[in-house]
Amino acid sequence: MADYIQAGALLHCDKGSTPCPLSVPPRWPVLGGRPWCNTNDRDPIINQLNFGVCALTQKACPATCQPTQWQDVQTSVDVAGRPALLDHSFIMCAVGGRITFLNSGQVS
Structure with a gap:
């Protein structure tokens, strides 16, 4: 069973030099005090996507x-009007990196 992604989940880009936590703006629903993440959570500035130095461009x-x-x-679950992210969700960087989750951000 897949886990839903929450704020603070650790992301990894296969072309980046370091993982980074996913930052999201405050929203509902909240699980364990942290907002769930949705498909809008992909902005390098708002979501603070910083994977160090890119192996393809040699730039930050x-x-x-x-x-x-x-x-x-997860298209059947609505998070602030958008589909929810799951621990196996992924996104491609336009430069060529594949961004995946190292954990869901959920704490027990």
Whole structure:
């Protein structure tokens, strides 16, 4: 069974030099005090996507990271008007990296 993604989930880009936590704006629903994430959570600035240095461009990721659309999402669950992200969801960076989750951000 897939886990829903929450704020603070750790992301990894296969072309980046370091993982980063996913930051999201306050919203409902909240689980364990943290907002759930949706398909709008892909903005390099708002969501603070910083994977260090890109292996393809040799530049800092925030300057080059332009994610496309999340794939393998939960379309039957609405989070603030958009489909929910799951632990197996992924997104491609326009530069060529594949961004995946290392964990869901859920705490027990």
